Amino acid sequence: MGLVINDKEWAGKYKLKDIQNKIILGDTIEVMKKMKPKSVDMVFIDPPYFLQLPKKRLIRWEVKTDVEGVNEQWDKFASFKEYDNFIKKLLKGVKRVMKPNATIWVIGTYHNIFRTGKIMYDLGFWMLNDVSWFKTNPMPNWLNVRFTNATETLLWAVKDKKVKKYVYNKEVAREYSMKDFNSKIVFNVWRLPICMGGQRLKNADGKKLHSTQKPEALLERIIRISTNPDDVVFDPVAGTGTTGYVAKKLGRNFIMIDKEEKYVKAMQKRLKGLQTKL
């Protein structure tokens, strides 16, 4: 049995053992319906950001160049409504497969995080924190017509208000806060650089494979703080697979879904590389 499951070739339900530490190629909403309820310990979601950029010419303060911008099929939504509907379906599906004491992380920018947060509240998630990822090396806004957007926002929530015994490794959290600000207070502000250098996956042309690949250090922090070893970390829109890669590296298990073959292939390669390393 390989690392990848093609959902089209799978009839019936998924048992946990079928998909643990697997990448599933398929429509995430449909795949989740076939998963067992209350089966994962933590969820990380990095949804499409709905940048609303013009199709041809991307504005330079948003992205580096026209070619490399977020202008791909997966970020195309006709309207706020369509976007909201997608996020709502995604979060509903995720909530169903979360264990009762599981937590969920969602990352976004000001383009999408407000609508997304609002939907989380409406679905009954209980917010624990909004965390501000303060990038140490943001792209400067060289037109100087507004502030340099140096942050992304992470929302951290539990399934319901009544959940109390979720995982929060406070000593680990304090480690990072000491490193960031030399402070014993564990702030909801994190300082770390964006994804750079060797971490960045490239395609055959040497161009970056994915516009919004997250740094491993970000996932490391999230996973170490909010899961224990052997927990199952779930990413329903996995992209380049940083979630599963870091989870595995830290002795956790993963389940990842993506609908694009090129990303699934890249994840597969990345994880195989990890196996040889370990």
Place this chain on the structure above:
Amino acid sequence: MGLVINDKEWAGKYKLKDIQNKIILGDTIEVMKKMKPKSVDMVFIDPPYFLQLPKKRLIRWEVKTDVEGVNEQWDKFASFKEYDNFIKKLLKGVKRVMKPNATIWVIGTYHNIFRTGKIMYDLGFWMLNDVSWFKTNPMPNWLNVRFTNATETLLWAVKDKKVKKYVYNKEVAREYSMKDFNSKIVFNVWRLPICMGGQRLKNADGKKLHSTQKPEALLERIIRISTNPDDVVFDPVAGTGTTGYVAKKLGRNFIMIDKEEKYVKAMQKRLKGLQTKL
């Protein structure tokens, strides 16, 4: 003509000269309807945050005093829906009186800022930045079960997507960024302390008058960066009146509205104190 206008005693519309540098006592939605469209240069809103705090009291065990949360009438909403409706009416009213190139600032915490931001997008405001106010002296999370909430979020937007020539004093912005982070990049992260000491308005008992008084330094930054001298700064839910106080101090004009007489009285006193100072 005094500093305060009682809306009940005012028939007909308000001309700009009637209300410039005045505090209006009345229902903000109704008052705004009587204001002239396209008349203000900048708006600052610090709406109720809809904290949904538990009814029980928290006690500090060592000193045996209550932890006073916000538990006041103005933060009472029955449901998300009721809260959303209030914010929607407020923002619609505000948009109407904004000049075409005016900008708007809205502040909040994770309790309310996501729904509020979503509504702003839906009403057609064009977001310029989300700014993270990183408090230098937050209340620590004493039980250590989540991150210390050390931030509030400011949303900064223009009236419509097509607005280009709004006020952004980039040199002033850089001043603050140098002070905060010794950086020439003007980050969307601001470091300043919460409202403390002599700034804080007290009532006759020596207790704080308002749970959520904003520091003058915050308003100073906002006003200096996003307005020019003699501009009209509008605050439709003025509370303790920090907006007007700082605006006046910086050579701007203000219009403030609040429905509670005790706050209007306090603002009046505060502004009279400023006149004697200047």
Place this chain on the structure above:
DNA sequence: CAAAGTCCTGAATCATATG
């Protein structure tokens, strides 16, 4: 008077056990 020590408090969705 200055320096050191004490007390208080800040927009907070902070826990657990029992009935």
Place this chain on the structure above:
DNA sequence: ACATATGATTCAGGACTTT
């Protein structure tokens, strides 16, 4: 699902008191 009783944590900064 409530309400109630019990328990024993955190830091910066301003106001106040003592040395």
